[in-house]
Amino acid sequence: MNTETFRIFCDVVYYQSFSRGAKANNISQSAATQSIHRMEKQLGAQLIDRSKRPFNLTPEGKICYEGFREILETFDAVVSRVQSQYTQDGGVIRVAAIYSVGLHEMNKCMREFLKERPKSKIRLEFLHPNKVYEAVLNSETDLGLVSYPSSSPEINVVPLRSEEMVVVVNPEHELAEETELTIDQLHDCDFVAFDRDLPIRRETDKTLRQNGVRVNVVTEFDNIETIKQAIEVGLGVSILPLPTVAQDVARGSLVAIPLVSPQMTRPIGIIYKRRKVFSAAATQFIQALGGRIR
Numbered sequence: 001m002n003t004e005t006f007r008i009f010c011d012v013v014y015y016q017s018f019s020r021g022a023k024a025n026n027i028s029q030s031a032a033t034q035s036i037h038r039m040e041k042q043l044g045a046q047l048i049d050r051s052k053r054p055f056n057l058t059p060e061g062k063i064c065y066e067g068f069r070e071i072l073e074t075f076d077a078v079v080s081r082v083q084s085q086y087t088q089d090g091g092v093i094r095v096a097a098i099y100s101v102g103l104h105e106m107n108k109c110m111r112e113f114l115k116e117r118p119k120s121k122i123r124l125e126f127l128h129p130n131k132v133y134e135a136v137l138n139s140e141t142d143l144g145l146v147s148y149p150s151s152s153p154e155i156n157v158v159p160l161r162s163e164e165m166v167v168v169v170n171p172e173h174e175l176a177e178e179t180e181l182t183i184d185q186l187h188d189c190d191f192v193a194f195d196r197d198l199p200i201r202r203e204t205d206k207t208l209r210q211n212g213v214r215v216n217v218v219t220e221f222d223n224i225e226t227i228k229q230a231i232e233v234g235l236g237v238s239i240l241p242l243p244t245v246a247q248d249v250a251r252g253s254l255v256a257i258p259l260v261s262p263q264m265t266r267p268i269g270i271i272y273k274r275r276k277v278f279s280a281a282a283t284q285f286i287q288a289l290g291g292r293i294r
Contacts, residue, residue: 001039001042003071003072003075004025005035005038005039006068006071006072007025007072008021008022008025008027008032008035008036009021009035009036009039009047009064009065009068010065010068010069010072011024011025012032012036012048013048013057013061013065016054016055017054018032018033036048039064043060043064045058045060046058046060046061047060047061047064048061049061069139070275073139073273073276073277074275074277077276077277077278077279077282078277091120091121091279091281092120092121092122092123093120093121093122093123093142093143093279093281093282093285094123094140094141094142094143095122095123095124095125095141095142095143095144095145095285096124096125096126096127096131096132096135096136096140096141096143096144096145097124097125097126097127097132097144097145097146098126098127098128098129098132098145098146098147099126099223099224099225100147100223100224100225100241100244101145101146101147101268106124106145109288109289110122110124112288113284113285113288117281117284120281120285122285125141128222129146129147129198129199130197132144132145132146132271133146133155133271136155136271136272136273137154137155137273139273142272142276142278142282143270143271143272143282143285143286144270144271144272145160145268145269145270145271145289146268146269146271147199147200147241147266147267147268148199148200148203148266148267149267149268149269149270149271150199150271151271153274154273154274155271155272155273155274156271156272156273156274156276157269157270157271158269158270158271158272158286158291158292158293159267159269159291160268160269160270160289160290160291161267161268161290162265162266162267162268163241163242163243163244163265163266163267163268164241164242164258164263164264164265165239165240165241165242165259165263165264165265165266166239166240166241166242166245166256166257166258166259167181167186167237167238167239167256167257167258167259168228168231168237168238168239168240168245168254168255168256168257169231169237169254169255169257170231170232170233170234170254170255171252171253171254171255172234173234173237173255175189175237175257176255176257178257179257179258180257180258180259180260181257181258181259181260182259182260182261183207183208183211183213183259183261183262184211184212184213186208186213186215186237187213187214187215188214188215188216189215189216189236189237190215190216190218190235190236190237191215191216191217191218191236191237191238192217192218192219192220192221192227192230192231192235192236192237192238193215193217193219193220193221193227193238194220194221194222194227195220195221195222196220198222200266201220203264203266204239204264207262207264211262216236218235218236219235219236224240224241224244227240228240228244228245228248228254231254232248232253232254239259239264240256241266242256269291270286270289270291278293
């Protein structure tokens with residue numbers, strides 16, 4: 001067995017198709033089938049249960065898929081790092097970011113990084129926070145940028161920064177003239193909230209509850225842009241990270257009021273899969289974002 005055999009097996013499993021897995025490796029479907037047959041014979045175990053459609057992995061197959069995928073991930077990263085030493089080509093860096101971090105922070109950093117490494121490429125996609133974690137765990141992306149980053153036995157966290165949380169209101173709202181607010185001043189206010197399954201919603205609810213403040217949640221959304229639109233049309237107030245509303249405040253469409261008691265912050269960080277071996281370009285991109293791999 002070699003890395004080519006591992007890759008054929010992993011692609012067949014990933015695509016849930018012998019034909020698509022074979023196509024990804026530029027071989028015939030028959031060659032892919034024979035490759036996996038040889039692997040099963042060498043291991044003395046059935047890896048794929050072909051009696052069902054789509055096929056299922058056997059317990060031994062699941063072990064092989066997880067292990068071979070880690071081997072390939074490390075192998076590809078090492079090759080990329082070696083090649084970057086003499087080609088100055090950093091290859092492709094795959095990044096998944098939550099919408100608010102990506103929209104407000106990534107463009108400038110990417111432009112500056114690519115100016116220094118014009119042969120590198122950054123493949124950026126914006127995802128729901130849960131999908132960012134899934135993409136990292138499934139090795140579909142190299143880096144994830146999330147708020148309230150959470151480590152686990154399979155995920156490492158690189159802290160980046162903390163963003164001040166502010167009360168955001170429509171310019172016509174009765175609180176708009178305040179220079180600062182305490183959270184108890186939001187008691188009984190109409191409130192535009194994040195969806196309940198998001199970390200920022202859980203942290204906001206926790207702070208409100210700990211301070212005995214009850215708000216009237218009028219609507220819930222899964223992203224900051226829609227929340228800001230709801231505030232603009234007067235549906236209610238919200239608590240949002242200051243960097244995400246800076247341009248709106250400058251235009252005069254929203255008002256951001258410092259929250260002084262208690263002060264709230266939103267931590268931002270990079271998540272990546274444990275034992276991940278980064279290319280030189282990926283390591284430098286993490287540093288460009290302000291992080292450091294320990």
